Structure formats: C-alpha cells, structure tokens
Amino acid sequence: MPFLLSSQNVFEYLINQGICSPEDKEQSQIELKPAKNFNLLITLPNSHKILIKQERHNQEGKTYGEFFNEWRVHDLCRQFPDLQKLLPYLSSALDFNPQHSIIVFNYLKNYQDLSEFYVKKSNFITQIATSLGTTLASIHKLTWNHQDYREFLHNYQGGLAEEIPNLTAGLERITPEIFSWVPVDGLKFFALYQRYDSLGKAIAQLNHTYKACCLTHNDLKLNNILLSLDWQQPNDSIVRIIDWENSNWGDPASDLGTLIGSYLQIWLDSMITSKTIALEESLRLATTPLEALQPSIASLAIAYLNHFPEILETSPEFLLRVVQFAGLALIETIQAKLQHQKSFGNSGICMLQVAKTLLCRPEQSIPTVFGMPALEITHRAVRSERVKE
Ligand SMILES: Nc1ncnc2c1ncn2[C@@H]1O[C@H](COP(=O)(O)OP(=O)(O)O)[C@@H](O)[C@H]1O
Ligand SMILES: [Mg+2]
Structure with missing residues (x-):
C-alpha cells in the first residue's frame, strides 16, 4: 500500500x-x-x-x-x-x-501567478518582461558549458536523463491504432499537420540542431512564473520560475522560445473565430491584439541577449531557433488541448497556421513576433550592454 x-x-x-x-x-x-x-x-x-x-x-x-x-x-x-x-x-x-x-x-505568499496577473490587468508592462529575460539569462549563462553541473545532473542519485528530446513525439505518421484513442477533432489535427510536409521537416531540423549546453526548465510557460507583489520596487527576485519537473541539461533557445510561445498564446486565445471569418481577420479581431504583446516579447528578448550576449557569438542562428521553438510550443499547446479537452476547432486551426509560419519561416516571422527586425533587437541588446558598463 x-x-x-x-x-x-x-x-x-x-x-x-x-x-x-x-x-x-x-x-x-x-x-x-x-x-x-x-x-x-x-x-x-x-x-x-x-x-x-x-x-x-x-x-x-x-x-x-x-x-x-x-x-x-x-x-x-x-x-x-x-x-x-x-x-x-x-x-x-x-x-x-x-x-x-x-x-x-x-509557500511564496508575497507572489502571484504571472499569467493571472496578465489576465486581470490586461496590461503588458515591459518592466516585468525585462526582469523575466534577465532572470532566465542568468540561469542559462551561469550554467552554460559547465561540465561539472552537467555531470551532477546526470549522475544525480544514479538517475539517467536523455538530453536530446524527441521533438516530434506524438506527431509521427498516423497508424491504425491512433483511431482507437484520438478524438475526432484529433484526427482533423493530424490530417492538417500531415498535409504540411514542411512542418514535420522543420521540427526534425530543429531537433537535429538541438544543442544541450546549460540548465533548462523545459516547461517555461507563464503559468510557471510567479511575480512579486512588490514588483514595482527595485528588487532582486521580481519573478521566480517554479515547477522544474521537466528540467534538464538542454538548449537555451527552447526555454526562451517556449516563453514567447506562451505570450503569443494570450493573443491566439483571444481571437474571434467562426466558419465565415477568414484566418487573417480572426487574428486581427483578437481582443488582445498582437501589438499589445510585442513590446513585452521584444523586451524579454532584448534583456535576455543583453545579459547573455555570448550566446549570439556561438549561435548566430539563436533568434531564428527561438522563433521556431515558439512555434513548436504552440503545437504542444494544441496537443495538450486535444488530450484534455478533446477539441481542436477553428482556433486550433489558426494556432497551427501560426505555428507553421514560425517553424517554417522564422526569419520572416521575427518582425511579426517582436514588432521589430532582428538587427534592432540585437542592437538594442548591445546598446543597453554599453549603458550597463
Ligand atoms: N512555492 C510556491 N509559492 C506560491 N505558490 C506556488 C508555489 N508553488 C506552486 N504554487 C502555485 O501552485 C500552482 C501549481 O504549482 P506548480 O509547481 O506549477 O505545479 P503543477 O503545474 O505541476 O501542478 C502554481 O501555478 C502556483 O500558483
Ligand atoms: Mg505548473
């Protein structure tokens, strides 16, 4: 017992x-x-x-x-x-x-859930995103390339953890068995997913270039972040990252991308869908427009790169891969919804289209996600680096 x-x-x-x-x-x-x-x-x-x-x-x-x-x-x-x-x-x-x-x-009673804060306030204050970017960059940077930390995690009480995840898990070819457990809506998702050949290829490529090099959280959504009740006061722990159940030695682009995917989800969850409204129109009608989130997403990335500029030197493709991981996070959200609510629907179709764009055309997606081109993000990160010095 x-x-x-x-x-x-x-x-x-x-x-x-x-x-x-x-x-x-x-x-x-x-x-x-x-x-x-x-x-x-x-x-x-x-x-x-x-x-x-x-x-x-x-x-x-x-x-x-x-x-x-x-x-x-x-x-x-x-x-x-x-x-x-x-x-x-x-x-x-x-x-x-x-x-x-x-x-x-x-129990951190002087903290609140960041996702609930955003829902209640509908105000995406860039100072919070900046703190989040700095905190995440500190975790990645301090552990980056440290073989002793990596070995500690690997050998921890004899535990063995695979570093390279299987990013296409649950997305492989449809087999007859799938009909017995996937809801009808799930089959619609698989049918669409498989129609986009480039999507599976982009995920496989992202998997191929996965580079485990620091401590990663691996489930970095806004509902796993706590925000201090005193966030307006200068303070070291404005945000705290909780729920480290999936943590491992991993690829830093995956954490930053998942977090950006979680911001994008606020926009996608607020869109108005119907059979008679075209996708672009649905996205435009969202009650939380993308433009309201872009300053936070950009501040998050700028603060991250400002504190961890070394990552761009060793991985010049870093931002592109971050955008791709944001797309992958949206696909994982669709899969979780299918599993728990058994629904896909028009909003799921929209989310899949956005995920596909992020995964297959990351370069063209950067201005849409961040509200500014890649060069401006890196320039601003370097500029605030100089101010810091
Ligand atoms: N140390 C903590 N202090 C305050 N609230 C917490 C703490 N840990 C968890 N919570 C609250 O409980 C919720 C669930 O915790 P979490 O660790 O994310 O577990 P899971 O998502 O696996 O159920 C969090 O979203 C947060 O609201
Ligand atoms: Mg949680």
Missing part, C-alpha cells in the same frame, strides 16, 4: 521530517489546493505558509517521480557556491521524500 498524505496525517508527516513541531499542530490551518497533484497548503501559527505536494499514484500504486527533477535543480544550486545566487529565482523547496513522492515548499 502506498503512503498517501491527507489532512489527517499531514502533521505527523511534517513533524517526522523535522519541518514542524508538535505545538504547531493545534493552531495551524490546512487547505486543500486543487491541482494536477495532491496539494495541501498549511498556514502555521507565525503565519508562515508551506505547500506540500504529493504526486498522484497510478493504478499499480506507482508514481513517475515527477518531483525528482525539481529537487535535483535545488540541490544543484545549493551544492555549487557559484549557483547559490540562483536560489532566489526558483521556488523554495524545503524537503523531498522520493520514496513517497512528496515535496515540501515554502
């Missing part, structure tokens, strides 16, 4: 792990937080909050070890003195129990 946490036994567990004292129990509050995993939020008597996550067990009572990578990143940053400055940019993990797949965090 697996050990399962509940509001009944959580305190015994925390006391056993040395996180709480028996006196805390009577005056603490326990809340269940609905999420993919089993989450409990505990408010201790000193109003300190801790978040406890337990991975769900499958029918055989097993887990996939999703928190292992999260803990591994925290351990990496604690073990190497040069990386300790990254800790304020992460979620704050306190304890991990691999046997029962339980992880405990300090």
Whole structure:
C-alpha cells in the first residue's frame, strides 16, 4: 500500500521530517489546493505558509517521480557556491521524500501567478518582461558549458536523463491504432499537420540542431512564473520560475522560445473565430491584439541577449531557433488541448497556421513576433550592454 498524505496525517508527516513541531499542530490551518497533484497548503501559527505536494499514484500504486527533477535543480544550486545566487529565482523547496513522492515548499505568499496577473490587468508592462529575460539569462549563462553541473545532473542519485528530446513525439505518421484513442477533432489535427510536409521537416531540423549546453526548465510557460507583489520596487527576485519537473541539461533557445510561445498564446486565445471569418481577420479581431504583446516579447528578448550576449557569438542562428521553438510550443499547446479537452476547432486551426509560419519561416516571422527586425533587437541588446558598463 502506498503512503498517501491527507489532512489527517499531514502533521505527523511534517513533524517526522523535522519541518514542524508538535505545538504547531493545534493552531495551524490546512487547505486543500486543487491541482494536477495532491496539494495541501498549511498556514502555521507565525503565519508562515508551506505547500506540500504529493504526486498522484497510478493504478499499480506507482508514481513517475515527477518531483525528482525539481529537487535535483535545488540541490544543484545549493551544492555549487557559484549557483547559490540562483536560489532566489526558483521556488523554495524545503524537503523531498522520493520514496513517497512528496515535496515540501515554502509557500511564496508575497507572489502571484504571472499569467493571472496578465489576465486581470490586461496590461503588458515591459518592466516585468525585462526582469523575466534577465532572470532566465542568468540561469542559462551561469550554467552554460559547465561540465561539472552537467555531470551532477546526470549522475544525480544514479538517475539517467536523455538530453536530446524527441521533438516530434506524438506527431509521427498516423497508424491504425491512433483511431482507437484520438478524438475526432484529433484526427482533423493530424490530417492538417500531415498535409504540411514542411512542418514535420522543420521540427526534425530543429531537433537535429538541438544543442544541450546549460540548465533548462523545459516547461517555461507563464503559468510557471510567479511575480512579486512588490514588483514595482527595485528588487532582486521580481519573478521566480517554479515547477522544474521537466528540467534538464538542454538548449537555451527552447526555454526562451517556449516563453514567447506562451505570450503569443494570450493573443491566439483571444481571437474571434467562426466558419465565415477568414484566418487573417480572426487574428486581427483578437481582443488582445498582437501589438499589445510585442513590446513585452521584444523586451524579454532584448534583456535576455543583453545579459547573455555570448550566446549570439556561438549561435548566430539563436533568434531564428527561438522563433521556431515558439512555434513548436504552440503545437504542444494544441496537443495538450486535444488530450484534455478533446477539441481542436477553428482556433486550433489558426494556432497551427501560426505555428507553421514560425517553424517554417522564422526569419520572416521575427518582425511579426517582436514588432521589430532582428538587427534592432540585437542592437538594442548591445546598446543597453554599453549603458550597463
Ligand atoms: N512555492 C510556491 N509559492 C506560491 N505558490 C506556488 C508555489 N508553488 C506552486 N504554487 C502555485 O501552485 C500552482 C501549481 O504549482 P506548480 O509547481 O506549477 O505545479 P503543477 O503545474 O505541476 O501542478 C502554481 O501555478 C502556483 O500558483
Ligand atoms: Mg505548473
């Protein structure tokens, strides 16, 4: 029988792990937080909050070890003195129990979800995107080409992780078996995807040039970013990147591209679609127009390149690959929607068209994504570099 946490036994567990004292129990509050995993939020008597996550067990009572990578990143940053400055940019993990797949965090109550902030405010303040670009660049740059960090991740408790992902996973040729699990809308997606021969080729090419060279998050969407409630005050951790379950030694263009894809999704999710409206018109009618997001996307990239200019020297194609990864992130969003909501529809078709343009014509897409040509992005990054000096 697996050990399962509940509001009944959580305190015994925390006391056993040395996180709480028996006196805390009577005056603490326990809340269940609905999420993919089993989450409990505990408010201790000193109003300190801790978040406890337990991975769900499958029918055989097993887990996939999703928190292992999260803990591994925290351990990496604690073990190497040069990386300790990254800790304020992460979620704050306190304890991990691999046997029962339980992880405990300090709940960052002075932070809010960045995606919710954007939905509520509908205001895309460039200062926030700039902080995000700087934070991500610091993580990539500080770990870049460090074989000791790479080996630490590889050898972590004997774990073995493939560095080069299979980017076309779930997109291979249709087989008869697919009809048994893919919803009708899913078949529509596959039919369209396969009609665009160039799309599969562009993804395969991106896979071919994948270069694992630093610590990467690998699920860098806006809902995995927390924003400080005091973001207007100058402060070191305006944003924190949480949910490191997929992290690995990877390609930095993939993280930046996924994040840009997540901004583009705000635009695509707000478009008005119908059978009688042409694609271009749907995109133009979006309630969050692309023009509202472009300054943030550009600020993100400029701040990133300003802090990590070396990446352009070794990978002159970096920005093009970032745009391609943004396209790939949109395809992954479509796949996730198919899996969870079983729907594709007109908005899915639009998203696939945009993804195809980004993947197959990245150079022509740069002005559309960033609102300025590539040269201006790199010039601005270098110019702010000089101002910094
Ligand atoms: N340390 C934390 N402090 C504050 N909120 C958190 C913290 N960790 C997670 N959250 C909240 O819980 C949500 C889900 O957490 P996350 O780690 O992204 O797990 P998953 O997406 O795998 O369920 C986040 O979007 C955020 O709102
Ligand atoms: Mg998450």
